[in-house]
Amino acid sequence: MKEESFVVSDEVVRFLLDTGSDITFIVDPESGCIVKASRAACDFLGFRHEHIVGHPLTLLHPVEEHDACRDWFTACVTAAETGTPGHTPPLTMLRRDGVCASCRMAVAVLGWGERRLACCVYSSPALRGLVGSGLQDSEAYFAQALPHIDDGAWSWNPLTGELYLSRQWLRLLGYGPDDAPPTREESHDLLHPDDRERVLAVLDACIRGERSSFSLEYRLLAKDGSYRWLHGRGAPVRDGAGRLMLLTGATTDITRRKETELALGQARDAAMAASRAKSAFLASMSHEIRTPMNVILGMAELLAETSISSSQQRYLEAIAGSGRMLSQLLSDILDFSQIEADRVALFPEAFDPAALAREVCGLAGETAAGKGLDLQVDTDPALPGRLVADPLRVRQVLLNLVWNAVKYTQTGRIAVSAAPSPGPAGQGFVVFSVRDSGPGIAPEAMARIFDPFSQADAAAHRCQGGAGLGLSISRALARLMGGDVVAESAPGAGSCFSFTLPALRADRQ
Structure with missing residues (x-):
């Protein structure tokens, strides 16, 4: 037998929903949509009241439970109308933050004015714990913590x-x-x-x-x-x-951090622009700086051929020696500036690599002999007779490596060799190697020997001089030509510098 629904006033419903601790919803039994929600329900779910009202009751449950929830709700409403308590089996309720809780739903039918509505109350120990003091303590904690x-x-x-x-x-x-x-x-x-x-x-x-x-x-x-x-x-x-x-x-x-990064970037760009301007200026002044120095050296050589006294001859030799040293320093600095300014031009042409190696050793031979060093050159018979590269730059790199060996080797032997070497993907290389019996280089110094203005040994720098640019320039030029300069050394075991160059044969051009 169907019983009449409970009839309640607006004031009663509002009082129960606003003051009760139960998770309660007033639902339209026809559409299954939520009409009202208790304050406890909103607090538990994490939704505002206006975001719950008008949505189906299934919103509170996972997708896989929607059909079962809808069926059980209809069955509970029917049972409640006949006076039978309407309870669902365990269901899963979802909070806004994704937390899940197992619960049961009890349904009663109310007469609210001229409408017939269902009152759905969810209950479980888990829900009571979340709605109770634990949730209140959590809210109080975050209310105090978030402002700080x-x-x-x-x-x-x-x-x-x-x-x-x-x-x-x-x-x-x-x-x-x-x-x-x-x-x-x-x-x-x-x-x-x-x-x-x-x-x-x-x-x-x-x-x-x-x-x-x-x-x-x-x-x-x-x-x-x-x-x-x-x-x-x-x-x-x-x-x-x-x-x-x-x-x-x-x-x-992170606005302040970004502003700092921007300022640092602008300062870095300005510094790099200034450095490029400096390098461009020095590169453009290369001829103007070298010409007066060459005139001084040329005049010293001409004066040496005239009739002068022995004391004047000594003075002239000092002028010429210092002039050559200054000329080399200027050349290194100007070459480095041209490399920095990306103004180095290469002029490839055919040349004989074996003849070039012998020529370089001939240029350094007199100085090496004056120190009592045995300077030898060995060229592999398999070396191509003619290669294509910039012979002036190849000579500059190899001569710098040989001069370094002569400079830092006090006794013993310097061996210069040239030989072909296979490369990746079938590409061939020519390797010029300069091996000496000098003091060797410590591991910590090896890491910086190719850095500009760096020398492996400060004491040697005081004795030998130089700007510390030779190896940096040599590696940069080698890489511009598609090769490289690498070093192997250990204290007391001498050093070996290898200059690799792509083997572009003249007969294949």
């Missing part, structure tokens, strides 16, 4: 469309407590035009399940019209069935 955290927090609920922005998030953009917070659509418009597409693409990927988290730097328009640099990171929150429940994140203001 610099990061802003936000979350977006795809089921209701609600966007939550913490007070600190709003403060980051200059919004006060009386300002209306931006909506989700308005927050998209706040993104800098250069960042909008990139940021929204990442967030969409999180929503679609293609990303499990995100970390981005972007700009947002503040209330005062300026853009603030922010670092945002967060992740989607999904239920057990993989359904998106929330997209949450935290935001840090």
Whole structure:
């Protein structure tokens, strides 16, 4: 026999929903949509009341339980109308933050004015624990902690469309407590035009399940019209069935860091521009600087051929020796400046690599013999007779390596060799090697010997002089020609410098 529904007033319903601790919903039994929700229900779920009302009761449950929930709700309403208590089997309730709780639903039918409505009450020990003091303590904790955290927090609920922005998030953009917070659509418009597409693409990927988290730097328009640099990171929150429940994140203001980075970048660019201007100036002045020095050396040589006294001869030799040293320093500095300014031009032509190696040893032979050094040259018979490269630059690199060996070797032997060597992908190379019996180089010095203005031994630098540019220039020129300069050395075991050059044969050009 069908019984009459309980008839209650608006005041009673409002009192029960506002003051009760139960998770209670007033539901239209025909549509299954929520008409009212208790304050405890809103607190537990994390939704505002207006975001719950009008949605079906199945919103509170995972997708896989929607059909069962709908069937049990209908059955409970029918049972309640006949006076039989209506209870569901265990169901899963979902909070906004993705937390799941097992519960049962009890249903009673109410007469509310001229309407017939269902009163649904959810209960379980888990729900009581979450709705009770534990939840209140948690809320109190976060209410006290969040104002002292610099990061802003936000979350977006795809089921209701609600966007939550913490007070600190709003403060980051200059919004006060009386300002209306931006909506989700308005927050998209706040993104800098250069960042909008990139940021929204990442967030969409999180929503679609293609990303499990995100970390981005972007700009947002503040209330005062300026853009603030922010670092945002967060992740989607999904239920057990993989359904998106929330997209949450935290935001840090990094504007000051970005401004510092920009200032440093501008200072670096200005310094590099000044360095390039200096190098370009020195490179363009190369001829003007070298010419007077060459005139001085030339005049000294001519004067040496005239009738002068022995003391004048000594003075002239000192002038010529110092002039040659100064000329070499100027040449190294000017060559280095041209390399820095990217003004080195190569003029490839055919040359004989074996003859070039012998010529270089001949130029250094007299100095080596004067120190009692045995300077030998060995060329492999398999060496190509004619190669194509810039012979002046090849001679410059090889001569610098030989001069270094003569300079730093006090006794013993210097061996110069030239031989073919296979390379990757069938490409051949010619390797010029200069091996000496000098003091060798310590491992810590090996790491910097090719750095500009660097020498392996400060004591040797005081004795031998030089700008410390020779090896840096040699490696740079070798690499411009498609090769390289490498070194092997150990203290007390001498050194070996190898200059590799692509074996472009003249008969194949």
